[in-house]
Each structure stands twice: as structure tokens, then as C-alpha cells.
Amino acid sequence: MGDVGIVLVGGRSSRMGAPKAGLEWHGSTLLRRTVGVLRRAVDGPVIIVRAPDQAVPETPDDVLIVDDDQEGLGPLQGLAVGLEAAAAHGEMAFVCSTDLPFLHPAYIRKVLACFDEDTDVVLPMVHGHRQPLAAGYRTALAPQVQRLLTEGARKPAMLFDVVRTRRLDEDALLSDPALAAADPGLRSVLNINDPDDYARARATAPPTVDVRCFGTLARSGGYDGHDGRPVAAATLEGAARAVGISLDQHVVAALNGDRITRDGHTPLMDGDRVSLLSADAGG
Numbered sequence: 300m301g302d303v304g305i306v307l308v309g310g311r312s313s314r315m316g317a318p319k320a321g322l323e324w325h326g327s328t329l330l331r332r333t334v335g336v337l338r339r340a341v342d343g344p345v346i347i348v349r350a351p352d353q354a355v356p357e358t359p360d361d362v363l364i365v366d367d368d369q370e371g372l373g374p375l376q377g378l379a380v381g382l383e384a385a386a387a388h389g390e391m392a393f394v395c396s397t398d399l400p401f402l403h404p405a406y407i408r409k410v411l412a413c414f415d416e417d418t419d420v421v422l423p424m425v426h427g428h429r430q431p432l433a434a435g436y437r438t439a440l441a442p443q444v445q446r447l448l449t450e451g452a453r454k455p456a457m458l459f460d461v462v463r464t465r466r467l468d469e470d471a472l473l474s475d476p477a478l479a480a481a482d483p484g485l486r487s488v489l490n491i492n493d494p495d496d497y498a499r500a501r502a503t504a505p506p507t508v509d510v511r512c513f514g515t516l517a518r519s520g521g522y523d524g525h526d527g528r529p530v531a532a533a534t535l536e537g538a539a540r541a542v543g544i545s546l547d548q549h550v551v552a553a554l555n556g557d558r559i560t561r562d563g564h565t566p567l568m569d570g571d572r573v574s575l576l577s578a579d580a581g582g
Contacts, residue, residue, distance in 0.1 A: 301342020302411050303389040305381035306333050307374055307432065308397045309350035309367050319398045321356050322497060325505055325533035327564045328356040330397050332533075335566040339558075340407035343389040348381045359562060373453040374432060375444060382441035389438060396432040398490045400500045403568060405478040406487035410435045410467070412475075419462040425469055425488045431455035433488045481568065505533035506569040510542050514577045516550065527572070536563025538573045551578045 308320045308330060320330035327335075330347075337345045338359075346363045349355055355364065367380045378394060385392045391414050393407045413421045414435060421435035432455075440462060447457055473479045491497045509527035530541035535554070539546050546552065546563045553559050553574040554567075567573070 301389050303343040303385040303392040303438065304334075304337030304341045304345040304407075305378075305385055305392050305394045306330070306337065306345065306347050306397050307377040307381065307394065308347055308355060309353060309377050318353075319396075319491065322491075324400065324501070326537060327534050327566075329400060330356050331358060331564045332566045333395065333397050333399060333402060334358050334362055335562075335564060336402050336404055337393065337395075337407065339566070340404035341389075341393060341411070343385075346381055346384050346388075346392075348377045348384075375453055375455055375458070376448055378436070378455060378458075379441055379444040379448060382436060382438045382444060386438040386441055392436050392438050394432065394434060394436050396490060398492070399433060399487065400491060401482070401486035401489055401503075402433070403478070403482045403487045405475070405481040406433070406472070406485070409472055409475040409478045413465060413467060413471075417463055418465045420459060420464040421467060422459060422464050423467045423472060423488065425472070425485050429456065429459075429466075430488045431459075432490075481570075505531045505537070506567050506571065507531055508538055508567050508569070508571040508573055510538050510573045510575065512542060512544065512575045516544060516575050516577055532567055534563060534567060535560065535565040535573065538567060539563070539575055542575070544575055549578055551576055 322329040324332050334345050344363050346365060348365055348367050351366050351368050365380055365384045367377050369376050391411055393411055410421050419437045419440055423430040423434060444458060469485060491500050507529055510530050511527050528542060530538055532538035532541055535552050536546055546561050551559055551561055555572050
């Protein structure tokens with residue numbers, strides 16, 4: 300079993316004034332981006348924990364959606380539901396909220412890599428604050444979290460005092476060369492709470508990625524596809540459109556040389572390599 304990703308989307312978003320999961324993000328949604336980043340970083344499934352009857356934006360078919368039927372109990376309740384659902388799929392889970400527009404796969408991988416046999420929770424400490432909704436949890440903690448809820452606990456901080464918690468400060472996180480190169484400011488943990496936060500985040504320039512086209516796609520694009528073309532794009536579909544191509548049943552994309560997909564919502568990061576290929580025989 301591999302590592303699992305868990306996204307908590309059941310918050311009320313009172314300061315935002317609209318559900319954060321559905322906020323537009325470069326032609327996609329904030330939830331779709333978060334799910335896509337997790338899919339790039341974990342081996343197991345991604346699980347969404349939502350409030351009862353909560354509508355969530357469209358997600359890939361392999362994403363699992365579970366309902367938290369206890370409203371008003373805060374993120375600790377969502378954590379309990381998510382860990383219980385994840386226990387059948389993996390021993391460790393990266394748990395996050397949906398409002399982390401700059402979450403990077405390298406951050407997730409670093410957090411999960413810090414588990415050992417003596418660790419139940421990997422808790423980053425960034426920008427002077429604990430980051431319980433951008434942290435790693437052992438899925439076997441689900442019954443213990445549920446007991447804390449029964450005793451009246453509502454905040455994840457109450458869990459950290461009774462389990463084996465490994466705290467990672469900024470220096471410990473950035474000791475990972477891949478994370479230091481990809482996200483030196485640790486923007487992965489920056490969340491958006493109100494419309495001003497969202498506007499600032501949305502105004503940030505999209506990543507710069509390298510796009511290459513092969514076969515008939517190179518000829519239709521009017522350039523030698525083996526020479527990469529730098530484009531600004533936050534999603535795979537955005538990268539394809541930047542070179543005049545749409546992802547459809549005739550086109551597939553390889554991300555960084557090994558992941559084949561047609562999912563145009565796949566989030567991109569600075570430095571990604573996107574190879575577009577014809578899916579037709581002989582293309």
C-alpha cells in the first residue's frame with residue numbers, strides 16, 4: 300500500500316463568502332488543483348472529506364469522496380473521517396485543506412519522507428505557525444482521534460500532545476534539495492481566507508513550463524517539436540493550448556517523461572516538461 304492524500308473541504312468559508320473548493324483557478328478549480336498536486340505526490344488514492352450533501356467540483360473518477368456526517372466539530376472531525384477511510388489504502392497520509400493554491404509535490408514528498416517507526420504525525424512549523432492541515436498523519440490514528448472527539452476535543456493541536464509528533468521547522472524542510480529548489484519560500488503552506496487573499500493568489504503569474512510536440516503534432520504546430528518551447532501555464536490544458544493544441548481523444552501528454560495523461564486539469568509546476576504526442580497509431 301502506498302501513501303494516501305486527504306483533502307478536507309467541509310469548512311464553512313465564512314470569510315471567503317463562497318466555497319473555496321469551487322474557486323476558479325486558471326481554468327480549473329482550487330479543489331481540482333489540490334487533488335492534482337496530491338496525485339502527483341502520493342502512490343495511493345486521494346480522498347476528499349466533505350460535509351453532508353456538500354456539492355464539490357468535478358474530480359477524476361479515481362478520487363474517493365467520503366462524507367463527514369458530524370457538522371460543527373471542526374477539522375479534527377474531518378481528520379478522523381479521512382484517516383478511517385484512508386486506513387484501507389495506506390499507512391501514512393498527507394492531509395491538507397483545499398485552500399493551498401501554491402502547494403507543491405516536493406513539499407508533500409518531504410513531509411511523508413520524514414515518517415519513521417517512531418513517528419505518528421509529521422507536523423511542519425512554518426512562518427511561525429504549526430501547519431496541521433499541511434501535515435502527515437499515520438492512518439492508524441483514526442480511533443485515537445475519534446476518542447479525543449468523544450472527550451470534547453475539537454482542534455488537531457490536542458492530538459499532538461498525546462501522540463508521537465515529529466516537528467519540522469523551516470530549516471529541516473529546506474534541507475531537502477528538491478524542496479529547496481522548488482519552493483524556497485515554503486509557499487506550499489500559504490492558505491487563502493478571504494477575497495483579498497484569493498485575488499492576490501490568482502494574480503500570481505502561472506508557472507513556466509517546457510512544451511514539446513512530437514510526430515504530426517510537431518508539424519501542425521509549425522515548429523520542431525523536439526526543441527522545447529517555454530510557456531506560462533498552470534494546467535496541462537493551458538500548456539497545450541499555448542502551442543495551439545487541445546487535449547482530446549487523439550492527443551496524450553507525458554509529464555516529466557513518465558506520466559501519461561489526458562487530464563487537462565493536471566496542475567503544473569515551474570520547470571515541468573510537457574510532451575504532447577498523438578494517440579493515434581502511426582502518429
